[in-house]
Amino acid sequence: MSTPNGENEFLYELHVEIEEELITAEASHPEEEMGRPVTEWPYDPTDVEREKIALRVLRDSVEVLEDGSRPGGDVA
Numbered sequence: 001m002s003t004p005n006g007e008n009e010f011l012y013e014l015h016v017e018i019e020e021e022l023i024t025a026e027a028s029h030p031e032e033e034m035g036r037p038v039t040e041w042p043y044d045p046t047d048v049e050r051e052k053i054a055l056r057v058l059r060d061s062v063e064v065l066e067d068g069s070r071p072g073g074d075v076a
Helices: 006-027 045-068
Strands: none
Touching: 006 045
């Protein structure tokens, strides 16, 4: 992850927020809920897994944009 410098400040802040959300999602331990009856689940563990996947894809996309927006970086 790069440090903010003008153009990249927005991407840097977005990257930090995504990382925080990913940490929160990973800390929820949805696999523990699977052992309980469905009626006792506070959330659907499948939704948590989907959210983690989406956050990883978003994080990776931001990293590509950060790398591409640096001087000398190639942008597709």
